[in-house]
Amino acid sequence: MTRLHLNLLGGFEARPESGSSLTFRTQKAQALLAYLAVPPGQAHRRDKLAALLWGAMRDEQARASLRQALYDLRKNLGDAAGALRTEGDTVLLDPTAVDLDVMKFTGIAGEETPEALEQAALLYRGDFLDGFTVDEEPFETWLLEERGRLRELAIEALARSLSHQRKTGALAAAVRTARRLLAIDRLQEPVHRTLMRLHAQLGQRAAALRQYQHCVTVLQRELGVEPELETKQLYQEVLTQRATACEPTTGPAASATTRPLARAGLDPQIAETPLVGRDAPLAKAQAALHQAEGGSGQLVAILGETGIGKSRLVEELIAHAAQAKWRILLGRAYESDQILLFGPFVDAFRADELVRDAAVMEALGPVWRTELSTLLPQFAAMPGAPRPPEQVDYRRLFECIAQLLQQLSAREPLLIVLEDLHWADELSLASWHSWAVASRPSESSSSSLPGRKSSPTTPYFAGRFRTSPNGST
Ligand SMILES: Nc1ncnc2c1ncn2[C@@H]1O[C@H](COP(=O)(O)OP(=O)(O)OP(=O)(O)O)[C@@H](O)[C@H]1O
Ligand SMILES: [Mg+2]
Numbered sequence: 001m002t003r004l005h006l007n008l009l010g011g012f013e014a015r016p017e018s019g020s021s022l023t024f025r026t027q028k029a030q031a032l033l034a035y036l037a038v039p040p041g042q043a044h045r046r047d048k049l050a051a052l053l054w055g056a057m058r059d060e061q062a063r064a065s066l067r068q069a070l071y072d073l074r075k076n077l078g079d080a081a082g083a084l085r086t087e088g089d090t091v092l093l094d095p096t097a098v099d100l101d102v103m104k105f106t107g108i109a110g111e112e113t114p115e116a117l118e119q120a121a122l123l124y125r126g127d128f129l130d131g132f133t134v135d136e137e138p139f140e141t142w143l144l145e146e147r148g149r150l151r152e153l154a155i156e157a158l159a160r161s162l163s164h165q166r167k168t169g170a171l172a173a174a175v176r177t178a179r180r181l182l183a184i185d186r187l188q189e190p191v192h193r194t195l196m197r198l199h200a201q202l203g204q205r206a207a208a209l210r211q212y213q214h215c216v217t218v219l220q221r222e223l224g225v226e227p228e229l230e231t232k233q234l235y236q237e238v239l240t241q242r243a244t245a246c247e248p249t250t251g252p253a254a255s256a257t258t259r260p261l262a263r264a265g266l267d268p269q270i271a272e273t274p275l276v277g278r279d280a281p282l283a284k285a286q287a288a289l290h291q292a293e294g295g296s297g298q299l300v301a302i303l304g305e306t307g308i309g310k311s312r313l314v315e316e317l318i319a320h321a322a323q324a325k326w327r328i329l330l331g332r333a334y335e336s337d338q339i340l341l342f343g344p345f346v347d348a349f350r351a352d353e354l355v356r357d358a359a360v361m362e363a364l365g366p367v368w369r370t371e372l373s374t375l376l377p378q379f380a381a382m383p384g385a386p387r388p389p390e391q392v393d394y395r396r397l398f399e400c401i402a403q404l405l406q407q408l409s410a411r412e413p414l415l416i417v418l419e420d421l422h423w424a425d426e427l428s429l430a431s432w433h434s435w436a437v438a439s440r441p442s443e444s445s446s447s448s449l450p451g452r453k454s455s456p457t458t459p460y461f462a463g464r465f466r467t468s469p470n471g472s473t
Contacts, residue, residue, distance in 0.1 A: 010126030041095035333424035
């Protein structure tokens with residue numbers, strides 16, 4: 001008997017052992033075949049099948065539709081029709097005559113050997129019956145349950161495979177596995193982190209940073225939340241890694257034959273892209289950095305439409321500052337956070353784990369620390385801290401932030417970057433504005449990146465403060 005090959009992971013494909021894909025007259029005939037196949041060999045009563053796919057019809061009419069669908073199936077299965085068997089009032093697919101990807105996948109997804117897990121990853125080409133819909137509630141319920149069950153199995157198998165690849169140093173394979181995991185569930189924040197770490201280990205700093213931006217966007221868009229502290233800290237770590245320690249290695253991997261692959265994004269080993277152009281705004285920002293190094297605080301605002309390269313430009317600047325051993329504080333405003341007081345500043349202070357910096361805490365003194373605890377509750381737990389004030393005094397909070405920045409910048413050159421400032425709360429914007437006004441014209445500047453549109457649509461701010469040891473900002 002000709003065996004029937006059924007591939008239901010990633011779509012629907014039915015074909016006889018040696019032959020091309022079969023087509024069926026109706027979607028419901030395909031749905032019936034898929035239902036009988038998972039698992040093959042299970043006998044189903046006709047009335048149950050009729051209710052599954054023709055629930056809205058009267059019983060007789062539904063059973064007639066089932067008969068018609070079975071007839072169509074037999075006809076279209078051709079040589080492989082022997083796989084479909086009717087026994088009394090039941091219908092089943094002969095398990096010895098069917099070769100089903102779902103069965104192969106579930107059989108090996110639970111195994112532990114790396115080979116089995118890789119094979120399972122190959123078999124899971126996509127979601128169960130991906131893109132397949134039949135407007136019948138009982139069938140859709142079954143479909144979603146099966147899809148969820150198989151997706152969970154795939155995630156577990158890929159996660160075990162990823163862990164094995166990381167342990168054995170197969171980093172490029174691990175990148176591919178992590179990407180597959182995110183393709184199945186892009187909200188898995190730990191996987192975003194793993195991918196960032198892998199890129200960083202491979203010397204692909206820009207790819208690691210891009211992964212973070214992608215993670216932020218996905219979480220914001222789909223859940224309206226910001227990344228976990230661990231993710232932000234990792235981002236900060238990657239950002240401040242000395243650029244030289246993280247550059248991609250040159251050598252055989254970057255040969256003429258592999259370069260086109262990298263351009264196509266196919267080889268994660270060499271998929272780095274250097275900064276293209278932007279000489280003028282970069283030079284302007286770097287000049288501000290040098291001036292600040294001399295003790296005169298600077299503000300730089302970078303404006304430009306979405307995706308024009310604002311973050312990329314700032315990454316370059318951060319790498320420059322990190323190489324010169326500046327302290328870097330990185331905060332971000334989130335669309336969901338517009339009511340949080342001093343949101344991007346708080347974000348920057350939290351990610352930097354300032355509270356662990358004993359010298360800064362000491363210099364700040366208990367009164368300012370207590371004031372700051374309104375914004376950062378962990379400051380309240382410090383020894384000797386008086387009770388925080390009951391009423392929020394915005395002016396004092398503003399002063400607190402200025403004090404903290406002064407203390408930090410009195411010790412070492414300080415670069416504070418505030419991303420996506422257009423989402424920031426009004427107090428953050430007011431602080432920035434007052435600092436901008438307070439600085440002499442030569443000490444603040446803005447860059448608009450020329451885009452397709454003439455007017456900038458996405459304001460973004462990167463501010464830097466360097467105070468002289470006597471503390472003027
Ligand atoms: N000058 C450049 N050279 C190389 N790659 C660039 C350059 N500018 C932008 N890119 C790439 O284009 C993509 C978008 O850039 P980026 O994220 O910096 O834009 P953005 O202006 O910050 O966007 P958004 O407004 O969404 O925050 C990134 O993958 C980035 O690496
Ligand atoms: Mg950006």
